[in-house]
Amino acid sequence: MTALRPLRPSSKVLPVDARGHNRSLVLQTLYREGTRSRADIARETGLTRVTVSALVAELIADGLVVELGQREETRPGKPATLLDLDRSAFVIVGLDLSEHSVFTGALLDLDGAISARAEVALEGSTGDEAVEKVEALAARLIEQATAPVLGIGVGSPGVVDLGGVVLSAPNLGWNGVPLQSILADRFGVPVLVANDANAAVLAEHSFGGADSDAMLITIGHGVGAGLLLGGTPLFGSRFAAGEIGHVVVGTDGGAVCACGKRGCLETWLSIPNLIDRLEGEQGAARTAVLQEAGQRLGMSLAPVVGALDLSEVILSGPTELLDGPLMAATVETLRSRTMAEFHGSLTLRMTTLGADIVLRGAAVMVLSGQLGVS
Amino acid sequence: MTALRPLRPSSKVLPVDARGHNRSLVLQTLYREGTRSRADIARETGLTRVTVSALVAELIADGLVVELGQREETRPGKPATLLDLDRSAFVIVGLDLSEHSVFTGALLDLDGAISARAEVALEGSTGDEAVEKVEALAARLIEQATAPVLGIGVGSPGVVDLGGVVLSAPNLGWNGVPLQSILADRFGVPVLVANDANAAVLAEHSFGGADSDAMLITIGHGVGAGLLLGGTPLFGSRFAAGEIGHVVVGTDGGAVCACGKRGCLETWLSIPNLIDRLEGEQGAARTAVLQEAGQRLGMSLAPVVGALDLSEVILSGPTELLDGPLMAATVETLRSRTMAEFHGSLTLRMTTLGADIVLRGAAVMVLSGQLGVS
DNA sequence: CATGTTTGTTAGTAAAGCTTACGAACTTAT
């Protein structure tokens, strides 16, 4: 008889786990700050020079870190030996399954730069056929790799659990597809699978300058969101966090949605619906349609921004539709519906990463999972 | 030149830190599962019997754990020596500053049971005068303590940062009041200060059976919320997470709020406003007022529940107003505005902890901060 | 009564990071 309900048991920590953490810490310092000496790393991490030397020796043996020779800068004392990540030592395979009619993929280096691309047309494939197309795409990219593959990252539409099983992706006809283990078995490298919007918000955090509390809205065939809270992605109790497309917005009806309800956010904001509404409209009428959509988005987001105290909301999707009256109306609605004094510094902007955002997010997943850097 | 923006540096981990973690793990096992032998703990934690013995010896020396004698149960092998937390070894001081005209406080044991109470009338005090009343209340409770004080937990209204500074609490006239250090300096024991709704959701998780993803709405003089995501409280980028009282709900105007906007959630739902609206109403008219308030709450919560994939929403406040037509309307609105297939198991209920919820949450903060149990 | 089981402890080992010390290589002051 105890007053507390059981929590999932947290696990023991051995000294060897601490070692792994400190190894990642050294790696992260080099990754983020760039060229550094062993003594620099010791100062920045708080570890001793001795310990850093041992960890660096291990990283050099693993081929992750290289010595670059002595520091040029002239100052007293023995010159430092500079180190850096060997940013060409590995490549990462990133896959984006979120587009409507095509799977895209790329080879990325440790900095997230894209060195090769490939894609495969979906042609209406679903189920196993679609899985085979994912495998073929990955195989094609791995063939082109000029360095060992660190891992495969996948941004998939739908609901994905922590083990990389796609629980539900209606467009692809997937229900409980264990994509992670399928790819891991086939290619023998680490595989990480997540929802596309979650991947995107990670990319925006790592490469796009987003805060560690941010929300990224993907607007395309559907409407979804990825949430980053305290630097950690939010998955939700049923792995369905960010599924905001089918939340009803407003009290005044709205169009009937594919899901059966009336006035879902997607009926206002998804690109197909938006294009339908804009059909033939010009000038002020066109602006009015975009403003209405923006207001609806703002109304939907206001309670979330207030409840989570978000400082940054980012939009991803077709710039020509989103970046203008729509976004202006969203920010105006957000400000007028939340506490201005608290949210004075709330920013709303387009992603800076364009169409590659999911691919680069998939790479971040691998970097963070395999190297502990992110 | 690196592609990643700097993150706040995470810190090194020494073997001694791992030791502390494992010590907490043993403590947590005893706290949650109750009476256990060393061998039981070893099996449940994955640590060896040797290591557990060493950790238990330390905990016994600290007075946190006691031996209870041999297990009665008859089975082969040497009989086990049973252990348990010494649940009367320490007391916790919990303070609730969230009520409108009175500060309440209590002495709690390690199980969160209340053994003494005290309160002090606010009588309009603000600023330093209010701080002095907090100190007096704590002093009065500490005098009554029959065991060493493990720490002081405080649930305060307003915005509280991670260092226990009350950045803003308009009702008390507090702006940047370092309550944690004031109390720590005065009483020489660990002090933890957090927002009242955050404290409340912790209590509901520890003592009320709430899931590790839950949202607790406090409805009183104002309307606030505490969020628990993955078992961790959410604070937000400016420590203002949960401030949903001044989010505008609906598109049809509504009453003017103290904050200047029109149609804030508080204008529909705060207890003073609700009582005003109910003034003189009976029967169906009364029900209609409560239903309207419940619908407004549901409209506000729907985007949050959808975005966070919450499975549990809990209300705290006067049962006679909330637990009836209001709550029924809220759950109905929530279901009709979110994806039923995902949120089939969404539950909305009243807290089971009554008026002591903040006091007990304050105790959880101390338990979790000082013993690593929660 | 012999055998097997379970508990808690003792003894010894491996790993991790620490402190102390030192040689190498450089700048700066005399």
Added chain:
DNA sequence: ATAAGTTCGTAAGCTTTACTAACAAACATG
């Protein structure tokens, strides 16, 4: 030019941690 001071990386030895192996104590069972 020489001496002194500074900085870097490494070596040696220590402390802490949790591990394995082994054992005595205390019980049940055939």
